[in-house]
Amino acid sequence: MDIKKGIAVSPGISIAKSLVIDAEDYRIPRRNILPSQRMTEIQRLRNAFSGAIGELTRLEAAQDQAEGGRIKDIFAVHLRFLRDRSLRKKITDLIHADSVTAEYAVSTVLREIASHFSNVKDAYISERAADIYDIERRLLRQLLGRRREDIEHLRQEVAIVARELSPTQTAGFNKKFVKGLATDAGGRTSHTAIVARSLGIPAVVALEDLSELVSGGDTVIIDGNRGIVIVNPDDETIRQYEKYSQEFAELGHKLDAIRAKPAVTRDGARITLLGNIEFPDEAEQVLQKGGEGIGLYRTEFMYLNRPTEPTEQEHYEAYAETVSVFKHRPVIIRTADLGADKYTQSKRFVPEPNPFLGLRSIRFCLQNLMMFKTQLHAILRASLLGEVKIMFPLITNLQEMMQAKMILRDVMEDLDDESIAYNRDIQVGIMIETPSAALMASTLARGVDFFSIGTNDLTQYTLAVDRGNESVSTLYSEADPAVLRLIRTVIQDANKAQTDVAVCGEMASEPAHIMLLLGMGVRTISLAPPMIPEIKQIIRSVTIEECNNIARKVLGMNSERQVSSYLRDAARRVLPEAF
Amino acid sequence: MQAGEDTLEKVVCEAEVEIKNADGLHMRPAMQFVDLASQFECDVTVSNGENLVDGKSIMQMSMLAATCGTKLQIKTEGPDAEKAINALRELVEHKHFDEPTPGEQKEL
Numbered sequence: 001m002d003i004k005k006g007i008a009v010s011p012g013i014s015i016a017k018s019l020v021i022d023a024e025d026y027r028i029p030r031r032n033i034l035p036s037q038r039m040t041e042i043q044r045l046r047n048a049f050s051g052a053i054g055e056l057t058r059l060e061a062a063q064d065q066a067e068g069g070r071i072k073d074i075f076a077v078h079l080r081f082l083r084d085r086s087l088r089k090k091i092t093d094l095i096h097a098d099s100v101t102a103e104y105a106v107s108t109v110l111r112e113i114a115s116h117f118s119n120v121k122d123a124y125i126s127e128r129a130a131d132i133y134d135i136e137r138r139l140l141r142q143l144l145g146r147r148r149e150d151i152e153h154l155r156q157e158v159a160i161v162a163r164e165l166s167p168t169q170t171a172g173f174n175k176k177f178v179k180g181l182a183t184d185a186g187g188r189t190s191h192t193a194i195v196a197r198s199l200g201i202p203a204v205v206a207l208e209d210l211s212e213l214v215s216g217g218d219t220v221i222i223d224g225n226r227g228i229v230i231v232n233p234d235d236e237t238i239r240q241y242e243k244y245s246q247e248f249a250e251l252g253h254k255l256d257a258i259r260a261k262p263a264v265t266r267d268g269a270r271i272t273l274l275g276n277i278e279f280p281d282e283a284e285q286v287l288q289k290g291g292e293g294i295g296l297y298r299t300e301f302m303y304l305n306r307p308t309e310p311t312e313q314e315h316y317e318a319y320a321e322t323v324s325v326f327k328h329r330p331v332i333i334r335t336a337d338l339g340a341d342k343y344t345q346s347k348r349f350v351p352e353p354n355p356f357l358g359l360r361s362i363r364f365c366l367q368n369l370m371m372f373k374t375q376l377h378a379i380l381r382a383s384l385l386g387e388v389k390i391m392f393p394l395i396t397n398l399q400e401m402m403q404a405k406m407i408l409r410d411v412m413e414d415l416d417d418e419s420i421a422y423n424r425d426i427q428v429g430i431m432i433e434t435p436s437a438a439l440m441a442s443t444l445a446r447g448v449d450f451f452s453i454g455t456n457d458l459t460q461y462t463l464a465v466d467r468g469n470e471s472v473s474t475l476y477s478e479a480d481p482a483v484l485r486l487i488r489t490v491i492q493d494a495n496k497a498q499t500d501v502a503v504c505g506e507m508a509s510e511p512a513h514i515m516l517l518l519g520m521g522v523r524t525i526s527l528a529p530p531m532i533p534e535i536k537q538i539i540r541s542v543t544i545e546e547c548n549n550i551a552r553k554v555l556g557m558n559s560e561r562q563v564s565s566y567l568r569d570a571a572r573r574v575l576p577e578a579f
Numbered sequence: 580m581q582a583g584e585d586t587l588e589k590v591v592c593e594a595e596v597e598i599k600n601a602d603g604l605h606m607r608p609a610m611q612f613v614d615l616a617s618q619f620e621c622d623v624t625v626s627n628g629e630n631l632v633d634g635k636s637i638m639q640m641s642m643l644a645a646t647c648g649t650k651l652q653i654k655t656e657g658p659d660a661e662k663a664i665n666a667l668r669e670l671v672e673h674k675h676f677d678e679p680t681p682g683e684q685k686e687l
Contacts, residue, residue: 077606080613080637087638113638120644124602128641131606 001234004207006182007473008227009193011530012202013245014159014180015238018231020216021162031101031215041095045088045102048142053082055138078135101215103143110136154178159222161214170195180222182229184211186473196224197509197528198278200285204229206473255533259290263536267543271518273536274330274526276504280321285529290536293329295526296391296452296504297322299375300337309371315378323386330387332429332452332526333379335372335404337361337393356466361394366403376411383423391452395430395437401447429500433457438486445497452526453490455505459483478507479563484516484555491521502526512564512571514538519551541574590621590660596671597650600678604645606637608676613637615670621657623667628652634667647681 033041060075081087087109094105114132117125154177164185170192181196186205196203202224214220214231221230221241225248230237263271274295275286286294302310302318310318323331339360352358365372382388392404405428415422432438433454445451455478460467462483465476477483487503494501502524507513509531515538517525527535550570557563598604604612616623616634623634627649632639634653645651651671655663670676 073607073610077610077637080610084636084638086633086636090638113642116642117644120646122603122644122646125605125644125646128606 001237002213002231004210004213004229004231006204006207006210006227006229007186008203008224009186009205010181010196010201010203010224011248012180012200012224013241013248014202014222014224015233015241015245016157016159016179016220016222018161018214018216018218018220019154019158020211020214021160021165031104031212033099033101033215035099038095038099041100041102041105042092044143045091045095045105048102048106048139049082049088051142052135052138053079055142056082074131077131078138081132081135082139103140106139106143107136110139159220161211161220163211165192165195175199180220180224181205182207182210182220182222184208185469193506194528195278197506197530198276198282200530252533255537256289258533258536258540259288261290261536261540263290263539265518265539265542265544265547267545269518269523269544271539272502272524273532273539274332274502274504274524275529275532276526277322277529280318282529283322283325286532287325289529289532291529291532293326293387294322294331294333295502295524297331297333298337299334303336303338309374312374312378312381315375316381319378319382319388320385323382323388326386328387330389332389332391333382334391334393334431335362335375335379336365339364356460362392362400362404363394366400366407369407372407373411373414376408377415380411380415380422380426381420383426384421388423389427389429389450391429391431391450393431393454394433394457395444396434397436398440398443398447401430401444405447431457431504432490433461433505435462435486438490441490441493442497445494445499448499450500450502451490451494453487453501453503453505455483455487455503455507458486458505459507462486477560477564478505478510478513479567480560481555481558481563484520484563488520488555495521500524509535511535511538512567515542515547515550515570515574516554516567518542518544519547519549520555538571538574589656590658592655592660592664594653594664594668595650596653596668598645598647599672599680600675601647601681602678603647603649604640604643604676606641608678609637609641611670611676612667613640615666616663619655619657619659619663619666621655621660621663623663624654624656626652626654 056075056079060072060079091105091109094100094109095102110132114129114136117129117132120126154174157177157179159180159182160178161182164183165181178199178201180201181192181203183192183205184207186192192203192205202222204222204224204227207229210229218232221233221237223229223241233241263273265271272292273290274293275289275291276296276298277283277286277294278298278301283294302315319333339355339358359367376390379388379390390408392401395401395404408428412422412424427449429448429450429452430437430444431454432441432451434457437444438458441451456467459476459478459480463475463480465472467473467476491501501522503517503522504526508517508525509527511534514535518539525535554563554566557566600608613635625632625634625640625643627643627645630643632643634640643651653664653667
């Protein structure tokens with residue numbers, strides 16, 4: 001039994017068998033096994049060899065003798081290697097002698113052979129190392145590849161353990177079977193955290209070397225409340241956790257009971273609670289949890305896991321599906337926020353040295369007008385189905401905002417020319433998520449109907465901290481006085497210009513921060529759907545007067561630590577069960 | 580059949596050959612050597628003076644990394660040892676693994 005401590009990023013408890021995902025090209029860590037598991041590993045090795053032989057036999061047969069049969073020869077050589085008993089014996093011996101996994105043994109033996117070739121003076125022979133690496137990869141694909149495929153074809157409940165999860169990987173999950181997430185890297189606002197919260201499953205990140213510790217199939221407990229992951233728990237621990245998990249679920253049911261009640265403070269202030277979603281099928285969950293609309297519909301996922309851009313019709317259908325759930329309640333669609341961590345730097349987009357300061361988000365859209373206009377066309381078309389609003393992400397200056405609005409007008413004219421109806425008075429807003437936008441809020445407010453403060457990016461850009469980098473992620477905090485002062489500026493300027501202002505970052509899902517936001521004047525909050533009942537419960541337990549006092553006190557504080565501990569204490573008084 | 584094999588006398592043959600093709604004993608020639616050696620019942624071992632390897636294993640043969648001009652000692656042991664050693668010598672020294680020698684113009 002191993003207990004690892006990380007950062008809790010999504011609440012709940014899961015007890016499940018693990019599925020370990022290795023990123024491609026990630027060096028196979030030494031994974032020691034128990035001597036009793038050696039036979040299983042040797043059987044896995046045998047299967048990998050016969051799988052690889054089958055693959056190569058088909059490849060060889062498909063090559064003709066043209067071009068001197070050179071390619072055919074390469075496959076033929078690889079086949080001889082895979083059938084070489086002394087090679088297989090070497091790998092098997094290593095599994096036996098050192099009690100290691102098949103992956104590790106394959107990698108070690110073949111890399112040893114490859115380095116033997118590399119050291120030969122003769123260039124023609126030393127180049128043959130490449131053949132050995134190729135054989136290694138083929139065997140590893142056999143050993144690991146099936147697991148990768150498993151993500152999409154899960155048949156049983158699993159907890160996913162990985163170094164880091166990419167949006168592409170999580171978009172491929174069969175959500176029905178994924179019960180928890182645990183990653184070595186990441187912070188409270190990493191992609192893993194966002195996905196886990198939106199799915200309502202527990203997640204713990206920043207676990208350092210967890211993925212090396214866990215082998216696929218090990219039982220793991222993910223405690224998303226306390227930030228703990230337990231590998232191969234003993235029976236007593238499992239029993240304790242089953243009990244705890246049940247109690248936690250009961251608290252959840254209790255919170256669900258307040259679903260139909262309004263989000264009103266004890267002294268009568270009405271708060272609007274909206275949901276953040278990524279997929280149309282999450283809209284239903286927002287409604288179930290008592291959300292009154294969508295405050296942030298992230299559309300990046302439409303672009304992932306596919307070779308081509310989505311068509312206008314595909315955009316339209318996704319938006320129509322979401323809007324139909326809410327009828328005449330607001331659905332704020334954010335235009336594509338691609339780039340940086342949101343987009344695998346594929347061949348179409350040359351990798352940038354500094355993607356977070358690079359061509360991302362609205363900048364990317366303004367340089368890829370066809371793509372941008374396609375999306376705007378679909379949003380406008382869907383605007384007649386309900387109360388659709390458009391939101392532009394990562395605005396850093398007035399010019400960008402004017403440009404985005406101008407393009408929207410262009411698309412409106414296109415629709416007029418095509419005689420397609422749309423809502424002419426569609427509301428347009430921007431995300432305030434850069435310090436420059438926050439500082440220019442009074443100017444920007446005059447040009448839009450609403451602001452949405454994206455606290456994740458605002459915090460990372462203000463504090464110059466990469467939220468996914470575990471060695472500095474402790475510096476990342478929305479409770480930093482610098483961030484709070486910017487947020488206050490935005491709210492004050494928005495109020496002066498009578499522009500609506502909402503908060504849609506992870507900060508809004510944080511029970512400890514809610515009272516502060518209310519005290520700073522926020523009346524609209526958009527958050528991960530599973531968090532809605534808990535936040536509503538807090539809102540219903542406080543008065544605006546209390547919140548104002550908290551905000552006044554906090555805004556006079558000079559250190560993050562002071563703010564955080566003060567807010568935690570304040571929240572603990574209101575909803576003791578959640579802490 | 581088992582009984583018949585047991586009665587066969589044990590023949591041992593040895594020969595020294597020189598790698599004459601320009602690119603040496605790289606993957607494809609190693610494959611040819613191993614394929615040919617594997618057709619015989621006898622054991623085939625090959626030595627470059629430093630290492631002694633199994634002539635039926637492509638991994639071991641290719642790891643000899645025998646370049647052009649390297650001399651190898653082949654030893655065959657078993658009922659068809661003589662046939663085997665002749666065939667292998669033919670492949671290395673006369674056919675040059677169907678590859679050009681340094682003196683010849685490369686055709687590829």
